[in-house]
Amino acid sequence: MIGIIGAMKVEVEGLKKELKDLKVTTISGIEFNQGFLNGTPVVIAVCGIGKVFAAICAQTMILKFGVDKIINTGVAGSLSPDLEVGDMVVATAVCQHDMDTSGLGDPVGMVSGLNQIFFETDKALQELALESARDKDFKCVTGVIATGDQFMKDTVKGEFIAATFKAVAVEM
Known part of the structure; x- marks a missing residue:
């Protein structure tokens, strides 16, 4: 599974709208949007600004959602x-x-x-x-x-x- 992280809502909002079979899970205040993007299983999240937030989000994606690739977009x-x-x-x-x-x-x-x-x-x-x-x-x-x-x-x-x-x- 691929994880996609953006620091701000505007950076991932368009991608989230394209998700099929959406399942939303909130962990540590971060909303993880899991589904399929063009047939590929993904989880998308807005992590917040800064490296610490990005690291927490990435670690959660790896441990809770089993992602093996992470894309940081923004x-x-x-x-x-x-x-x-x-x-x-x-x-x-x-x-x-x-x-x-x-x-x-x-x-x-x-x-x-x-x-x-x-x-x-x-x-x-x-x-x-x-x-x-x-x-x-x-x-x-x-x-x-x-x-x-x-x-x-x-x-x-x-x-x-x-x-x-x-x-x-x-x-x-």
Whole structure:
């Protein structure tokens, strides 16, 4: 089963309307909408803003609904001059731009314990997303998407994230 997470209602509302055989379950205040999307079993949820909410939602999807793939969908800010509002970015990897244990000698972004900065995304899901974009004639690029618990409004910070992580987009 595939889990689809959006931080805000607007990011998944259209998908939820397309669900067949809908079953709604509320766990820890999160509404999980389970059903079939174009014949594929899915569970869709609005997790709330921030990495902690996303992690709680993802863990619940895995433990309670048995999802084996998770898609995070929603709005992101461009870090590339080639992107415009409405363009699509498919992540090849993700990173946490606000993870910083550099005071301990780690590079910025390093997730201690896992000792990784970048987490590659599922190649089969990447290809499905790219194929979908081509079918709908969307402009689509691939690249690193950086996440953090900050609403980005600072151009200097955005330039730092783009340079440090080679990210094409930043999301919350």
